[in-house]
Amino acid sequence: MELPKYHETFMPILEILNTVKVISSRELARKVRDNYYSELPKELLDKKTSSGANVLIDRILWGKSYLKMGKFVSYPKRGVVQLADKGKQTLISGKLLLSDLQNDPDFISHRSAVQSKKDEIKMETIDVDNSSPQDLIDNGFSTIETEVKTELLDKLKEIDPYFFEKVILILLKKMGYGDFIETSKSGDGGIDGIINEDKLGLEKIYTQAKRYTENKVREKDIRNFIGAMSGDTTKGVFITTSTFDEAAIKKAREAHHSIILIDGSKLVNLMHQYNVGVQVKITYEVKELDNDFFEGE
Template sequence: METGYSKIRKDLAEELLNKIKSCNPYFFESIVLDLLIKLGYGGSDEKNKKVTKKSNDEGIDGIIKEDKLGLDLIYVQAKKWENPVSGTEIQKFAGALQVQRAKKGIFITTSMFTTNAHEYVSKMDSKIVLIDGAELTDLMIEYNVGVSTKQTYEIKKVDLEYFNED
């Protein structure tokens, strides 16, 4: 049964990623911010997220308050790409964060990150979290963003307490 569930979830993740890839880039930015709200950023309040303007965004696609009070901001880069994201792209995002005097950023892509990108992030003072397409879909499924429950099965077992004749 677990094998069947794993296959269904894997197929769902693949279908979800394909659907995301077919969306326009601006809608993808909204998806990413919706997910971050579901993860609890912004105090789970929709008004605490902001998609930046479509042109001249200076390397920042969205901004979300870290908590309900907005004690810190998290800057978001969302790339709907087929090719892996390189360290060069992470450097550009890090530069955009510096311009904003930001300490925290999240870079989300529909593809994956190169080893160089991961190495670059690990050496930085500011915190940048990398989320690739596989992790993105896993989080979307876990937090019910862009998916809905089709059917629920209840698995039963014998209640041994009931049959205790003492």
């Protein structure tokens, strides 16, 4: 007997959610464990990860996270889960394999939102026998990082637009720019913030932040942003949680001003890099033999 893989918990998770309106993530994991896996040996049920977490509970929670990416479940508010209409339809069909999820349009779109255009989504079942320990570590960290970034982008799309503007200024401050000024929320002419390019404030950079869920930033938005600079500066940063259409990219590229465009993918990459809106959960130490120690033997 062995513990289920995270993707083998998909259907049990959906079945439990079908019996409740909403439930906390931890309570969901416990119910899945108790209803579907209680017959496993105690040593398996009590098995811990290197960080001290229960392995089975951890896998169920990962299963829930992947179901969220595919819109089979939803998070109506912090810490709770509920079954989505798509999940109800899946219960009717009676199965959801890992391959089904990998090919699901919502899942692909969700994960793609945080990938740079240079990267391809690679979600494969790892061949443990033919992978080095370093391969397994790298793949694990990559998976966790993608999950965090997708959740971060979702959160950015939900927060108050004014707070989103402040998040952007905090990020730029973390990136080493000088002090920032939040502009008035009325009559600001399309400028959300002003940051100092240097610590002394000799050069100004204007910012515009658009918290879009689906809409793309269009050429008109870039044109209005450039016009709002009114000759005060030639440098601007336009940030969005979505993407820019081709006309907007072309307008920014051909403008006499220096306009930097940051889409949702690049934004969460920067926030992850500079620890804005995320925090370190666990630190692992990987040790190797110190050959220098034994040279004097």
